[in-house]
């Protein structure tokens with residue numbers, strides 16, 4: 034299975050020109066680019082090799098929902114993947130039940146869903162077994178609408194919150210421990226593709242991507258720096 038590299042630009046960059054420049058620099062096979070909503074159309078028009086992703090979606094397909102974006106609107110722009118349940122969205126109030134509705138909406142629209150899960154430092158301080166329990170609880174709810182026939186359209190990202198680069202106390206995870214957790218997730222919820230996310234950069238990417246159980250990486254901060262990102266691609 035090809036290892037996938039997901040570039041999650043989060044709420045960056047600040048202009049469409051900069052977004053176009055970044056997209057051209059990251060347009061590789063095996064890459065999925067998730068720009069902010071306002072750049073999806075312009076970025077999608079430039080990509081020849083990479084696939085287009087959205088960072089979020091609303092679960093209702095149109096209607097009176099001011100400020101929300103629907104699955105049909107994303108699909109119409111050529112979006113292939115939708116990220117749901119990123120820890121930064123969960124920090125703004127997104128619950129496992131909301132995540133579950135979004136997962137179903139994305140699959141119902143024939144797109145692929147990338148569902149993020151991960152524990153806080155407080156949980157991990159109690160050990161890896163506690164982290165496993167926490168993540169499986171998140172996934173049991175988040176994936177409740179997923180049937181076996183859809184499991185190939187789902188990717189899970191294990192992103193421990195304490196390892197995300199913008200977290201003030203951030204430390205990258207130990208690749209062997211991420212791989213252990215990821216193997217556990219695959220078994221427990223029967224999802225074949227599971228990625229790692231959290232401070233992946235050009236220096237450490239090969240350590241994560243060399244782990245058999247890690248099927249790809251989700252890259253935040255380093256995806257805003259083309260040279261750094263190229264280093265990650267070269268490790269895949």
Ligand code: PGA
Pocket residue numbers: 041192196197198199230231232233251252253254255
């Ligand atoms: P980071 O973000 O690569 O900047 O740590 C990863 C993530 O948000 O999962």
